Amino acid sequence: MDLLWVLSVSMLTVCVAVPMDAVAGSHSLFTCEPITLRMCQGLPYNSTFMPNVLNHYDQQTAALAMEPFHPMVNLQCSPELRMFLCALYAPVCTEYGRITLPCRRLCLQAKSDCYKLMDMFGVSWPEEMDCNRFPDCDEPYPRPVDLLSSSDTTESPISVQRDYGFWCPRELKISPELGYSFMGVRDCSPPCPNMYFTREELTFARYFIGVVSIVCLSATLFTFLTFLIDVSRFRYPERPIIFYAVCYMMVSLVFFLGFLLEDKVSCNAASPGRFRASTVTQGSHNKACTLLFMVLYFFTMAGSVWWVILTITWFLAAVPKWGSEAIEKKALLFHACAWGIPGILTVTLLAMNKIEGDGISGVCFVGLYNLTALRWFLLAPLGLDVVVGVVLLLAGIAALNRVRMEIPLEKENQEKLVKFMIRIGVFSVLYLVPLLTVLACYLYESSYRAVWETTWVQEKCRDYHIPCPYQVEQTSHPDLVLFLIKYLMMLIVGIPSVFWVGSKKTCFEWASFFHGKRHKDASSLCGDN
Missing domain, CATH: 1.10.2000.10 (Frizzled cysteine-rich domain)
Incomplete structure (x- = not known):
């Protein structure tokens, strides 16, 4: 028995x-x-x-x-x-x-x-x-x-x-000590420069990103230089706008460098040996890729945190009626959060070896192929920033409107308050719309990434001599427009800072700076008030 x-x-x-x-x-x-x-x-x-x-x-x-x-x-x-x-x-x-x-x-x-x-x-x-x-x-x-x-x-x-399942083609095989992975398979990396788009499409996308990065770099650099001309002009609660502009100045600079470098950093060159194709750079072994990732991710996260801090300062000024000096006393805490949180996230990603080359833009970032990293290190922090910032912003605007309606003010002060509320509203819309669009693009990518990958395997399996998928229920190709919109919104989100500093006073300061005269010549160039 x-x-x-x-x-x-x-x-x-x-x-x-x-x-x-x-x-x-x-x-x-x-x-x-x-x-x-x-x-x-x-x-x-x-x-x-x-x-x-x-x-x-x-x-x-x-x-x-x-x-x-x-x-x-x-x-x-x-x-x-x-x-x-x-x-x-x-x-x-x-x-x-x-x-x-x-x-x-x-x-x-x-x-x-x-x-x-x-x-x-x-x-x-x-x-x-x-x-x-x-x-x-x-x-x-x-x-x-x-x-x-x-x-x-x-x-x-x-x-x-x-x-x-997916079997890594030997053309995409990577040395085990590098710790690469692709579609859940270890020691494998995606083909470069991109597995979805043609060379012509990638060339167009590269120049598109290059032009937008130059525009954003110019706008944010102008904002920062305007601040340097007259530091005392931008006090709290609006001082975070300057740091916000600096963050996106660095973001646009990295994308501009990616435009110049093409895929030299984001891709591993094809090996002269047999069956070795060009593959996406992963991990921190490539120092140039690691540096681009650190700067891009750190300042992307820091920019979003500075926007939240901006809404906090507006809230403190509008609801409990804190003055500029009282808010400025919290500046050290603001800086600790704005630079510390992105720093922790960046170091965590470095430790987890989640760096990935982007064959479209030429930079290195996170979440380009790894969905878990995309959800936890991009969607989650950016989504949280949006929620917190919008709540504080609405509370501050409501408080300012209540002040305007309930407390009698002189006509001049009433107009200044209305203009200030309009500037806050317009600036917030110009920031939130691009950021929400970026989040929508990431969510769409997260939902369809598996379908795109399965479709790619189905189309390339015979070329690579790997098993073809069995009973594919849905096929889909990513649209290049989706990626172009994502890059556009990632960069254009820094341009609203120009709106805040764009005034006749700024014109007066720049004219005075170039001509070295504080009054007459500058007034003639910018026009009388």
């Missing part, structure tokens, strides 16, 4: 398939490997392919599943049993990307000869070994079945009943 119980449990393990993520994670290339299974030594073939048709991801797992059959093979219940089991658990691997399946004749003969012995132990023929699932052939071994083809044929009905 103990032998019967052990054999029954062992036979059931044959029907348990290894999860596909384990399969994909253990293998990243179609390769033949020497047979190490004890039962399958001395056969006319000596190389096999893993995972086999039962999803055993290595020969050790297959050996454990074959263990219950050893007594039957030793008892020689059928001369065909050993050949059938080896053809099933250790299929013949004749050439790259092609394996063999056991013939139906072998299965039927083995089942017929050993059925009575199995019945004595109370064990039925496993469903996974149903003979109708195997091809009908006359050779001693089954004919090679091309797993790269997804077409349904009568020779190989089982070849279309499995999805092997």
Whole structure:
């Protein structure tokens, strides 16, 4: 009875398939490997392919599943049993990307000869070994079945009943010590400069991003230089606008550098060796890519935090009626949050090695291929900044409006307050609309990234000699316009700072700076008030 119980449990393990993520994670290339299974030594073939048709991801797992059959093979219940089991658990691997399946004749003969012995132990023929699932052939071994083809044929009905997941083409294979990954497969990297768009589309996108980055760099640099001309002019609660402008000045500078560098930093050059294509740079081994990432991500996050701080200062000035000096006393805390939080996030990403090259813009960023990093290090912090900032902004505007309605003011002061509220509203809209658009683009990418990747694999699987997807339910290609809008909004979000400093007073200060005179000449250039 103990032998019967052990054999029954062992036979059931044959029907348990290894999860596909384990399969994909253990293998990243179609390769033949020497047979190490004890039962399958001395056969006319000596190389096999893993995972086999039962999803055993290595020969050790297959050996454990074959263990219950050893007594039957030793008892020689059928001369065909050993050949059938080896053809099933250790299929013949004749050439790259092609394996063999056991013939139906072998299965039927083995089942017929050993059925009575199995019945004595109370064990039925496993469903996974149903003979109708195997091809009908006359050779001693089954004919090679091309797993790269997804077409349904009568020779190989089982070849279309499995999805092997994504297998990394050897052209995209990366050295293991670099820690790369692509679509859940280790030691693999996406093709460069981009896996979705043509060279012509990428060239257009690069020049588009370059022009926008120059415009944003000019606008934010003008804001910062205006502040330097007269530092005392921009006090709290509006001082955060200057730091906000500095952040997006650095962001636009990085994108401009990406435009100049093309894909020299974001991509690994193709290896002179065989099968090595240009791939996306990942991790921190590339110092130039790491530097671009650190500056771009740090100042992107810092810019959003400074906007939140701006809404906090407006709220303190509008609701509890804090003066400029009282708010300025909190400046150290503001700086600690504005630079500290992005610094922590940046160091965390460096430690997690989540840097990725962007073949479209030429920079290095995060969340371009890794959805987890996209959601937690871009969508979550930016979304939180938007929510907090909007709540504080609305509360501040409501308080200012209440002051205007309830407290009688002189006409001149009333007009100044109305103008101040309008400037706050316009500045906020000019910031929020681009930022919300960027978030919408990221959300769209997050939702469709898996579909885009599956479509890419389906279209490129035969070129790369990897398994094609099985039963693709939805196909879709990303639109270049979506990415152009995302880059445009990431850069244009810094331009609203010009709106805040753009006034006749600014014109007067610049004219005075260039002409060295404080009154008459400057007034004549800017016009009288």
